[in-house]
Amino acid sequence: MKTRITLILLVVLMGGSAADAQKRTVGAIAFYNVENLFDAVDDPNNEGDNDFLPDGSYGWTQERFENKKEKIGWVLSKMANGADIIGLAELENLFVVQELIANPQLAKMGYQLVHKESPDYRGIDVGLIYKPDRFKLLDYRAIRFPDTTYQSRDVLHVKGLYFGDTLHVFVNHWPSRLGGKADKRELQGAALREEVNVLLAKNPQAKIVIMGDLNDDPINKSVKKDLWAGGDPVKLEPGELFNPSAATFKQGYGTLMYRGTWNLFDQIIVSQGLMKGDGITYQPGSFSVFGPDEMRVQAGESAGGPLRTTSRGVYQNGYSDHFPTYILIQK
Numbered sequence: 009m010k011t012r013i014t015l016i017l018l019v020v021l022m023g024g025s026a027a028d029a030q031k032r033t034v035g036a037i038a039f040y041n042v043e044n045l046f047d048a049v050d051d052p053n054n055e056g057d058n059d060f061l062p063d064g065s066y067g068w069t070q071e072r073f074e075n076k077k078e079k080i081g082w083v084l085s086k087m088a089n090g091a092d093i094i095g096l097a098e099l100e101n102l103f104v105v106q107e108l109i110a111n112p113q114l115a116k117m118g119y120q121l122v123h124k125e126s127p128d129y130r131g132i133d134v135g136l137i138y139k140p141d142r143f144k145l146l147d148y149r150a151i152r153f154p155d156t157t158y159q160s161r162d163v164l165h166v167k168g169l170y171f172g173d174t175l176h177v178f179v180n181h182w183p184s185r186l187g188g189k190a191d192k193r194e195l196q197g198a199a200l201r202e203e204v205n206v207l208l209a210k211n212p213q214a215k216i217v218i219m220g221d222l223n224d225d226p227i228n229k230s231v232k233k234d235l236w237a238g239g240d241p242v243k244l245e246p247g248e249l250f251n252p253s254a255a256t257f258k259q260g261y262g263t264l265m266y267r268g269t270w271n272l273f274d275q276i277i278v279s280q281g282l283m284k285g286d287g288i289t290y291q292p293g294s295f296s297v298f299g300p301d302e303m304r305v306q307a308g309e310s311a312g313g314p315l316r317t318t319s320r321g322v323y324q325n326g327y328s329d330h331f332p333t334y335i336l337i338q339k
Contacts, residue, residue, distance in 0.1 A: 031338040033291055034171055035142060036088035038298075039219040039274055040332035041097040041181070042080050043317050044132070045104045048073050056131030057100060066318055076317060077104075079327045081111035084137075087298040088334050090117045092142040093170070095179035095219045096135045097161070099123070105135050124150040126162040134164050134179045134220070144169040151178075154199045158183070158192060163200060163220075171339050173215055173287040176207060180220025182230070193224050197234030204235075208247055208279070215288065216279035218249065221330065223273050226254035237277045241292070244280060251277045252295035252335065263297055263331040265313030272297075274333045287339060294336035303327050 046060035048070045060068040084094060099105055102123045109119040114137075122145065123135040138145065146169065150162035164179040178200065183192040200218065207214045218237075224230045231237050231251065238244055239254025253275040256262075262270030274297075282290045303326075305313050315326030 031289065031291075033336050034288070034339045035093075035337045036091040036334050037093045037177075037217055037219070037276065037337060038084075038087055038091035038332055038334035039095040039097075039179070039221075039276055040080070040084065040087075041221040041274060041328060041330040042076075042099070043328035043330065044098050044100075045076060045080065045096075045108070046073070046100040047104055047107070051101070051131070054100075054131040056129065060100070065321065067323065072323070073104075075325065077108055077111050078113075080108060081113040083298070083303065083327060083332060085113040085117070086300070087332055088336070090114070090139075091334055092337075093136065093138045093177060093217075094119075095164075095177065096137065097179070097181040097221050098132045099135050100131060101125070101133070105137070109137055120145070122148045122164065122166050124148075124162060124164060126150070127152075127159045128161045129159040132161065132181075134161055134181050136164060136166050136177065136179050138168070142170065143175075146174075151199075151203060153183075154195055155192065160192070160196075163196075163203075165203065170215075170337070171288050175288070176214065176216045178203070178216070178218045178220075180218065180222060182220065182223045184223050190224075190228075190230070193222065193228075193230040194234050197222075197230035201235050204249070204279070205247075211281075212247075213281035213285065214279055215281045216249075217282070217335075218275075218277040219333075220275070221273050222275055225272050226251050226257050226275060231275070231277075235277070241283065247280075249277050249279055250283060250290075251275060252290070252293075253277070253333065256295060256297065261297060263299075263314075263333060264329055265310055268309055274330055276333055276335050278335070288337050289339070291336040291338045295333065296335075297331050297333050299331040303331065 119137040153160040161181040183189040237249040237251040257272040262272040263274040316329040
């Protein structure tokens, strides 16, 4: 009895309820920036793929594309035993996603996909794959970057039924830090917040997941203030989003490494409707970075960081320059 009371007290302190203590883990939701998943075929309408051709700067071949698919497929199949919903970034086109989920490691899980072309200057998009026996797709749309003078990735808004509950998923890849662009990311955070506000105005308990490579850390203005996502589940104000990745970043862990320093750009953020109450909820403390030894640099300045596909123009035969992240869902 003492153990059960202690568990219930812990859940209440974490922002849940006594009823939440009785829930069990039912699935996982994940995100992965796969670092330039390009095919080796020239697209005459996309100059961004010129580097990813046999005669391009990366010497990109069909063999390297096949190897990349194999590695990404391995990661997605091992992480949380194959998450139910996975957001993806840095996809060249629909074809590469189709090829990815046809990989034997993923094909046996029956993934289906959602994808829309973005106007990004590099020709890369975001997408989402899901297990249709767990997530029933209802609708999806692309949300264009609000600054028409700058070509960036669309945000993909996917709506579906997850274990019987309506779930909204926003897949993001915000403007990079190359050349600054903090104002662009802040603009994106504020625009996404407006989308969240529309959903919360209709249903204050709406179940929302925001995931993506935000190119900012949980403490940056674009995330903490513009998107209004806080890291303390006990101090959240009405309407404020909860960012479980903030605690991981505070502990000194990240998803990518730059000159020996960790950043945590690959975040998964949830609405308060996913933190307590009936139906599906976020499992407290479950946010995780997936980075087994196979995916890490073993020596040198970047030891412990992600083993990239290409580094400083040299093919590394790695996975990605980012580690993926995931959360667990309970019901």
